[in-house]
Amino acid sequence: xxxxxxxxxxxxxxxxxxxxxxxxxxxxxxxxxxxxxxxxxxxxxxxxxxxxxxxxxxxxxxxxxxxxxxxxxxxxxxxxxxxxxxxxxxxxxxxxxxxxxxxxxxxxxxxxxxxxxxxxxxxxxxxxxxxxxxxxxxxxxxxxxxxxxxxxxxxxxxxxxxxxxxxxxxxxxxxxxxxxxxxxxxxxxxxxxxxxxxxxxxxxxxxxxxxxxxxxxxxxxxxxxxxxxxxxxxxxxxxxxxxxxxxxxxxxxxxxxxxxxxxxxxxxxxxxxxxxxxxxxxxxxxxxxxxxxxxxxxxxxxxxxxxxxxxxxxxxxxxxxxxxxxxxxxxxxxxxxxxxxxxxxxxxxxxxxxxxxxxxxxxxxxxxxxxxxxxxxxxxxxxxxxxxxxxxxxxxxxxxxxxxxxxxxxxxxxxxxxxxxxxxxxxxx
Numbered sequence: 001x002x003x004x005x006x007x008x009x010x011x012x013x014x015x016x017x018x019x020x021x022x023x024x025x026x027x028x029x030x031x032x033x034x035x036x037x038x039x040x041x042x043x044x045x046x047x048x049x050x051x052x053x054x055x056x057x058x059x060x061x062x063x064x065x066x067x068x069x070x071x072x073x074x075x076x077x078x079x080x081x082x083x084x085x086x087x088x089x090x091x092x093x094x095x096x097x098x099x100x101x102x103x104x105x106x107x108x109x110x111x112x113x114x115x116x117x118x119x120x121x122x123x124x125x126x127x128x129x130x131x132x133x134x135x136x137x138x139x140x141x142x143x144x145x146x147x148x149x150x151x152x153x154x155x156x157x158x159x160x161x162x163x164x165x166x167x168x169x170x171x172x173x174x175x176x177x178x179x180x181x182x183x184x185x186x187x188x189x190x191x192x193x194x195x196x197x198x199x200x201x202x203x204x205x206x207x208x209x210x211x212x213x214x215x216x217x218x219x220x221x222x223x224x225x226x227x228x229x230x231x232x233x234x235x236x237x238x239x240x241x242x243x244x245x246x247x248x249x250x251x252x253x254x255x256x257x258x259x260x261x262x263x264x265x266x267x268x269x270x271x272x273x274x275x276x277x278x279x280x281x282x283x284x285x286x287x288x289x290x291x292x293x294x295x296x297x298x299x300x301x302x303x304x305x306x307x308x309x310x311x312x313x314x315x316x317x318x319x320x321x322x323x324x325x326x327x328x329x330x331x332x333x334x335x336x337x338x339x340x341x342x343x344x345x346x347x348x349x350x351x352x353x354x355x356x357x358x359x360x361x362x363x364x365x366x367x368x369x370x371x372x373x374x375x376x377x378x379x380x381x382x383x384x385x386x387x388x389x390x391x392x393x394x395x396x397x398x399x400x401x402x403x404x405x406x407x408x409x410x411x412x413x414x415x416x417x418x419x420x421x422x423x424x425x426x427x428x429x
Contacts, residue, residue, distance in 0.1 A: 009035065009036030009037050009038075010036075010037060010038070010072075010073045010074050010098075011037070011038050011040045011070065011071060011072040011073055011074070012032050012037040012038065012039055012040065012072055012073075012074040012075065012076045012100075013039075013040060013041040013042065013043060013063065013066050013067050013070060013072045013074075013075055013076070014028050014029055014032060014039055014041070014042045014043075014075075014076045014077075014078060015042070015043045015044070015055065015063055015075055015076070015077045015078065016028060016042070016043075016044045016045075016077070016078035016079070017044070017045045017046070017047065017049065017054060017055055017059075017078075017079065018045075018046055019046075019047070019048055019049070020046070021046065022044065022046050023044040023045070023046070023078065025042045025044060025078065027078075028076060028078035028102065028105075029042075031076075031102070031105050031106070031109065032076045032105065034109055035105055035108045035109055037074065037076060039076075040070040040071075040072050041066050041067075041069075041070045041072065043055075043059065043062055043063045043066055045059045047059075051084075051085070052084075052085065052088050053085060053088055053089050053092065054077065054079065054081055054082075054085045054089070060089065060092055061092065063075065063092075063093070064092050064093050064094065067093055067094055067097055068094050072097070073096065073097060073098060074097065074098040074099075074100055075089070075093060075097060075098070075099050075100070076100050076101075076102075076105060077089075077099065077100065077101040077102065078102055079101060079102055080101050080102060080103045081099070081101040083133045083134045083136070083137035084137060086099055086101070086134050086137070087134070087137050087138055103130060104127075104130060104131075107123065107126055107127050107130060110123050110126070111123045111127070117171070118168065118171045118172075121164055121167055121168050121171070122168065124160075124164055125161065125164040125165065125168065128157055128160055128161050128164070129161060131157070132154075132157050132158070132161065135153060135154060135157060136154055139152075139153070139154055176280065182252055184415075184419075185394075186250055186393060186394030186395070186412070186413075186416050187250050187251060187252045188249055188250070188251045188252070188282045188283070188369050188413055189251070189252050189254070189280060189281045189282050190244075190251050190252070190253045190254070190281055190282065190283050190284070190285065190365065190369075191253075191254050191256055191277050191278045191281040191283075191284045191285070191312070192204055192253060192254065192255045192256060192284075192285045192287060193256050193259075193278060193284055193285070193286055193287065193304060193307070193308060193312075194258065194259065194286055194287035194288055194304050194318075195258055195259045195287075195288070195289065195300050195303075195304065196258025196259065197258070197289070198258070198287045198288055198289045198300075198320055199287060199289065199320040199321060199352045199353070200255050200256075200258065200287050201240070201255055202320075202352040202353055203285065203287060203318065203320065203350075203352040204240065204242055204253055204255040205242070206352050206353075206355060206358055207242070207244045207246075207251075207253055207358070207362075208242035208243065208244055208253065209242075209243050209244055209245055210242070210243070240254065240255045241253065241254045241255075246362045246365055246366045246369075247362075247366040247396060248392070248395065248396040248397075249366070249369065249395055249396065249412065249413075250393070250394065254277050254281070256277050256278060259300075259303060259304060259307065278308065278311045278312055279311045279312070281312065282314065282369050282370055282413065283312075283314040283315075283316060283365060283368040283369050284308060284312040284314065284315050284316070285316050285318050285361075285365065286304050286305065286308060286315050286316065286317045286318060286341075286344070287318045287320050288300060288301050288304060288317065288318065288319060288320065288333075288337070289320060289321055290319040290320060290321050290322050290324070290325050290329075290330060290333045290349065291321040291324040291325050294332075297333060297336065298336055298340075301317075301336065301337060301340055302340060305340055305341050305344075314345070314368045314369070314370070315341065315344040315345065315368075316344070316345040316348065316361070316364050316365055316368050317337045317341060317344055317345065317347035317348070318347070318348055318350060318361060319333055319334060319337070319347050319348065319349040319350065320350055320351070320352050321351060321352075322349035322350055322351055322356065322357060323351040323353075323354060323356055330349055333347075334347045334349065345364055345367070345368050346364070348360050348361045348364050369413065370413050370414055371411055371412070371413065371414075372411070372412070372413070372414040372417040373409065373410065373411040373417070374409075374410050374417050374420060374421055374424075375407065375408065375409050375410070376407070376408045376410065376420075376421075376424040376428070377405055377406070377407050377408075377428070378405065378406045378407075378408065378424060378427050378428055379404060379405065379406070379427070379428070380401065380404050380405060380406050381427075383427050384406050384427055387420075387423055387424065387427050388406070388408065390420075390423065391408065391410050391412075391420060394412055394416045394420075395410055395411055395412025395413070395416055395417070395420075396410070396411045396412065397409070397410045397411075398410075408424075
């Protein structure tokens, strides 16, 4: 397979190994199917990792036999293979058999959902960075590493990686500039983060000013299908932004790319646009599925908070699908979140679909947003009325008229309050 090329599907045997438990291949089968493969067999093993094949030698030979028996053209491995294991396993399998580990498979699913230019380039970069050490390993095995000439596959991939990094840096700078412009216009930026199928898109529609009930129900129906079949993991990598209003403050709420189980952290980091949306946000809604099984709930909550660590200063945990959970279970889920994120806001239980708890979430979000308050005494003039209109558009303004004066108490994000002070000084002068 040439570096950066898309997988084309085909017949696949899945392979899985666990140190202490018998592997469960249901999820890797679903992932393989989502990437376009027909799963025709499975080989599993419970043992410590083998440095050569990941599987033990005997089980790796069994895998090779299974590939030949089923006429499969690919092995999908539930885990991450080192470059050496990837090469050694390929050498043991029938000639031409592709070896695709979980990391590469997820990249393929990401690629299928990449819609805009930035998402496509991020997938291309993550794929090339994954494949580069494997290509280098293959070159070394062929004893060509010391005689590699300029223009070889290794150098070509290295050059493409450098170009993609430069392209993404430019696109990220453009996106950061747009976010800065939105702040100047008085918008607070809020990101919605969490696992795919946790209800992030439904929550985005629930918070949006232009909420349509039919649109909300359609969004939830899509998520329900994804949750039931688990084969529509990433419909798109494009972030979706909607306008919302909380306590008279104008927000731009962005639904970021969903997480997935066992997604390596460095792969998450490769999607810099997603992390950029989170890092530049004034607050983040960390959505978790309160109705998930206890162990899964804890693991996914830990992963979500780990991704947000260092990227988000103000996190509001959101326990979605609370209507599907008994009160005592919901209390236990909330306590788990409080232990995992003692510095975050108190978790808020909601049903994004039915609207339960959304008012409490709006209050928690308002409290989490950076806020400053200033008071102005201004002459009662047309210029002051123009300023009042500007203030009402960008924050909360309480106005009292005292004779020829207007007393204004204004609360908004700090940068907006600074600009308000400057304008008020000009009007007062």
